[in-house]
Amino acid sequence: MSVTRAQVEHLAKLARLRLSEEELSGLESDLNAILSYFDQLQEVNTAGIEPMDHGGSQGALLEDDTPHECLPHELVLRDAPDRTVEFFRLPRVLGG
Amino acid sequence: MNTNYELIAGLEIHAQLSTSTKAFCRCPNRYGAEPNTLVCPVCLGAPGALPVLSKEVVKQATKLALAIGAEIHLHSRFDRKNYFYPDLPKGYQISQFNHPFATGGELHIAVGTSVRPIRITRAHIEEDAGKSMHLADGSTVVDMNRCGVPLIEIVSEPDFREPEEAGAYLTSMRELLRFIGVCDGNMEEGSLRCDANVSVRLRGESELRERTEMKNLNSIRSVERAIRAEMQRQIQAYESGGEISRQTLQWDDQSGKLTPMRAKEGSNDYRYFPEPDLPWLEITEADIDCERELLPTLPAARRKRYREEYGLHEEAVYLLASDRAISDYFETLLVDGRAPAIAAAWVQGDVQRILNENAWDFTEFPVSAARLGGVIDAVEQGRISRNAGRDLLRRMMTDTRSADEMISAEGMEQLSDATALRGIVRELLERFPSELAKYREGKTKMIGFFMGQIMQATKGQADPNSSREILMNELDHSN
Ligand SMILES: [Zn+2]
Numbered sequence: 001m002s003v004t005r006a007q008v009e010h011l012a013k014l015a016r017l018r019l020s021e022e023e024l025s026g027l028e029s030d031l032n033a034i035l036s037y038f039d040q041l042q043e044v045n046t047a048g049i050e051p052m053d054h055g056g057s058q059g060a061l062l063e064d065d066t067p068h069e070c071l072p073h074e075l076v077l078r079d080a081p082d083r084t085v086e087f088f089r090l091p092r093v094l095g096g
Numbered sequence: 097m098n099t100n101y102e103l104i105a106g107l108e109i110h111a112q113l114s115t116s117t118k119a120f121c122r123c124p125n126r127y128g129a130e131p132n133t134l135v136c137p138v139c140l141g142a143p144g145a146l147p148v149l150s151k152e153v154v155k156q157a158t159k160l161a162l163a164i165g166a167e168i169h170l171h172s173r174f175d176r177k178n179y180f181y182p183d184l185p186k187g188y189q190i191s192q193f194n195h196p197f198a199t200g201g202e203l204h205i206a207v208g209t210s211v212r213p214i215r216i217t218r219a220h221i222e223e224d225a226g227k228s229m230h231l232a233d234g235s236t237v238v239d240m241n242r243c244g245v246p247l248i249e250i251v252s253e254p255d256f257r258e259p260e261e262a263g264a265y266l267t268s269m270r271e272l273l274r275f276i277g278v279c280d281g282n283m284e285e286g287s288l289r290c291d292a293n294v295s296v297r298l299r300g301e302s303e304l305r306e307r308t309e310m311k312n313l314n315s316i317r318s319v320e321r322a323i324r325a326e327m328q329r330q331i332q333a334y335e336s337g338g339e340i341s342r343q344t345l346q347w348d349d350q351s352g353k354l355t356p357m358r359a360k361e362g363s364n365d366y367r368y369f370p371e372p373d374l375p376w377l378e379i380t381e382a383d384i385d386c387e388r389e390l391l392p393t394l395p396a397a398r399r400k401r402y403r404e405e406y407g408l409h410e411e412a413v414y415l416l417a418s419d420r421a422i423s424d425y426f427e428t429l430l431v432d433g434r435a436p437a438i439a440a441a442w443v444q445g446d447v448q449r450i451l452n453e454n455a456w457d458f459t460e461f462p463v464s465a466a467r468l469g470g471v472i473d474a475v476e477q478g479r480i481s482r483n484a485g486r487d488l489l490r491r492m493m494t495d496t497r498s499a500d501e502m503i504s505a506e507g508m509e510q511l512s513d514a515t516a517l518r519g520i521v522r523e524l525l526e527r528f529p530s531e532l533a534k535y536r537e538g539k540t541k542m543i544g545f546f547m548g549q550i551m552q553a554t555k556g557q558a559d560p561n562s563s564r565e566i567l568m569n570e571l572d573h574s575n
Contacts, residue, residue, distance in 0.1 A: 014365055016180050053173075053370050059378030065115050065152035068122035068136075076132050076140070076240075086131040087237030090182050090228070 001035045003028065101296045101331045104304060105323055106217075106254035107262055109269055110247045111279040112224065112287040113156045119223045119246035120147030120190060120374075127285050131239040139244035141185035146373055149221075153246045154379060156278040157197050157221050158387040160248055163276050163394055164216055166201030170379055172220075174371040182238055183226035191249075193368040196220035197377070203252075203272065204396060205264040214265050215253040221377075222247050242286075248278070254293060254304070259323040263316045266290055268395075270316075275395055275420045283314050290319055294326045295340070306340045310347050311357065322347040325354055398423055406436035412444050421458045428465035434472055442472055446489055463492045470499030479503065480510050481560060511557045514566060517550075520558075521570045524549050535571055543567065 008028045012019050019027070073086075082089040115125050121138035137145035161168045173195040176188040201216040226243035230236050250269065256262045270288055273279040281288050295307035310326060313319045325347075330340050345354040398417040402408045408416070416426045422443065429439040447468070451461060468489065475485040480503060488502060495502060503509060511517060524546060525532050535542040543564075550563045 014178075014367070054372070054375055058375065059171075060149055060375045062151040062154060063117075063122065063148045065117050065150045066122065067117050067124040070123050070134050071136050071140075073130070073133050076135055084231075084235075084237055087239060088132070090236040090238065092235070 001039055002032050003035065098331050098335065100298055101327075101334075102299050103257050103259070103323070103327050104254045104295045104297060104307070105256040105259075105262055105327075106252045106293045107256070107265060107319070108252075108291040108293070109250045109266065110224075110289045110291075111160075111250065111269075111273050111281075113153055113246040113248060113278055114280060115150055115152040115156065115246055117150050117152075118244035119153055119221070120149060120244055121145075122150070123244065125245050126241075127282075127287070129241055131241060134241040135243070139185075140240060141187070147190060147371075149374065149377065150246070153221060154377065154383070155387055156246075157219070157248055158379070158384055159276045159391060160250070160273065160278050161198035161201065161219055162384070162388055162391055163272055164201035164203055164219070164250070166198035166216060166219055168198045168379070168384055169195065170381070171195065172197045172377045174221075174374045174377070175368045176371050177222075178367045179365075181225065182236070183228045183240075183243065185226070185240065185243065189223060189225065190371055190374070191222035191368075192220035195376075197248075203265060203268055205261060205268055207258070207261055207264050214255045214261070217251040217253050219248055219250045222249055254295075254307075256323075259320040259327070262292060262323055263320040266316050266319055271395055271418055275423075276391060277420070283316075286314070289314065292319060292323055292326075294323055294330070296327055296330045296334070306342050308340065308342065309344045310354065311344055313347055315349070318347060318349045321349075321352060322354065325352060329354065392420060392424075395423075402436070402440075406440070408436060408440050412440045415444055415448070416440060419458055425458070425465050429469050429472070432469055432473075434469065434476075438472060438476065442468060442489075446486055450490065450493070463489065467492055467498055474499050474503055478510065478559065480508055481556075484508055484510065484556070508557065510559045511554050514562060517558060517563055517566045518570065520550060520553050521546075521563075521567050524553065525570060532571075543571070546571070 005024065005028055008024055008031065012024070012027075077083045077088065080088050082091070112125075113119075117123060118125050118139055121136050123134045123136050123139055126134060138147055158168060172192055174190050175193040177191045177193065178188040180187060196218045198219045199217070201219070202213040203216060204211050204213050224242050224245040224247050226238050226240040228236055228238045252265065256265065270281040270283075273288070274281045279287055283289070290313045292310045292313060293307045294310065295305045297303070297305050308326060308330075310322050313322050326345065333340055344357040346357045347354055395417040399413050402413045402416060403410075415422070417423050426439060426443050429443070430436055447461065447463075450456075451458060454460075471485045471488050471492075474480045474488075475482050480488065488499060488508070491502070492499075497505070528546075528549070531542050531545055535546075546567055547560070547564060550558050550567065551560075
């Protein structure tokens with residue numbers, strides 16, 4: 001299993017990362033190293049073993065449907081890079 | 097439209113659940129609050145904040161799954177659906193991908209006289225995004241109050257062959273969600289939203305062609321219009337030798353036009369992976385049974401009973417089972433042995449008229465079934481006329497007394513005593529000799545004149561049927 005350069009570029013686009021040629025090359029080899037480790041893991045015989053896809057050993061704990069206090073409005077917007085009185089304001093141009 | 101083609105369409109319905117809190121944090125789930133006041137670190141996507149699912153989400157999802165006959169999975173899992181959009185602060189939506197809450201099920205739709213099932217693929221739990229909007233100064237702002245509100249996404253199979261079928265399905269699903277109390281169904285406020293997948297193919301083809309997706313169709317009518325417009329666009333493209341590419345389209349209800357939004361991301365592009373912050377959702381058969389017991393009799397079963405056992409006509413059958421409150425009200429009227437057709441006529445006629453005049457929702461109707469029942473009984477027993485009953489019901493809007501109390505306190509009892517009525521009729525015939533003569537000359541419309549006089553003389557309390565009978569008798573037999 002390996003990734004192509006085109007796949008790395010596609011991933012970068014999905015993650016909204018603007019990467020240099022050098023960074024792309026670095027990531028390509030890093031990702032391929034990770035994938036080859038997974039190839040190695042694939043060799044282990046897991047027949048009859050329950051897949052473990054979560055660290056928790058028990059089911060989700062659920063909460064009662066009772067509202068709690070929310071954050072004060074000023075605190076919510078305090079660290080926003082840009083804001084109006086009530087809203088978060090977005091940068092003008094959104095990457096497509 | 098070119099009839100060599102057939103429509104293949106499916107709907108995805110997003111219904112906001114009627115919980116008190118959001119899906120994964122305990123911020124209130126409430127529409128219409130001041131912007132960015134119903135938020136906390138969890139729903140703002142602050143680093144390190146941990147989601148915890150609300151019990152009520154599971155209960156309501158269970159109710160819906162039972163109502164559509166879906167298979168509920170005792171183990172389901174949450175996944176992260178990754179994409180970047182300004183109304184999604186975490187950079188992912190918590191949804192269910194590989195192990196949804198429920199799969200299968202169906203909903204029957206009625207189009208014209210035919211009723212047929214629409215298959216449901218799956219129903220899963222997820223969270224809503226925030227809401228971005230454009231201000232007059234050209235800037236775009238975000239309100240995160242809606243972010244994290246619980247949704248149930250209900251995906252249908254591509255079973256619709258006509259745009260009207262999609263409309264009928266959405267109508268039935270909305271009615272069902274409201275009936276079982278898990279969503280208010282308010283499409284204007286966005287509590288219920290709908291996306292459609294549309295493709296067309298030549299009749300007789302077995303392969304599906306490329307489909308497009310239309311987002312946020314915000315009324316039943318716009319679902320039908322948008323599907324019809326997209327169907328036409330695709331047929332025209334194929335007929336002129338073109339192709340359809342997979343894309344997402346935005347429907348503009350005003351202009352009736354579709355515009356491409358973005359190249360549709362394949363599901364691989366969402367890079368779904370198990371949500372590490374949430375363990376598997378485990379429920380038991382006992383949990384499901386508990387919700388099953390709370391589930392009301394559903395509209396379809398009520399309609400069958402109204403039609404087959406009560407013999408009501410279709411209009412009443414439809415209306416009286418369209419809303420849980422109306423339906424329960426109607427059924428309460430029947431508890432005391434009142435005839436279904438008579439009770440139905442009152443609810444469907446007089447009550448609806450009052451609701452319409454006041455622009456009330458049924459829950460705002462101030463007269464209990466017990467009080468309306470009293471009015472119906474007084475009319476059926478002949479104690480007051482149908483008109484007086486109608487009047488009494490109207491006065492109950494501002495009067496809290498029972499029908500019996502109001503009737504006796506105000507001497508509304510109808511005059512149907514034959515001797516008394518005959519006396520009044522005879523006296524009138526003597527008082528109006530020339531009108532009587534006109535009747536004898538063949539002017540039968542004088543009957544109306546005398547009926548009017550009888551009502552005037554009795555202040556409207558004369559029973560119209562007995563009065564007419566006695567009047568006719570006196571007119572034709574006295575000299
Ligand atoms: Zn919150």
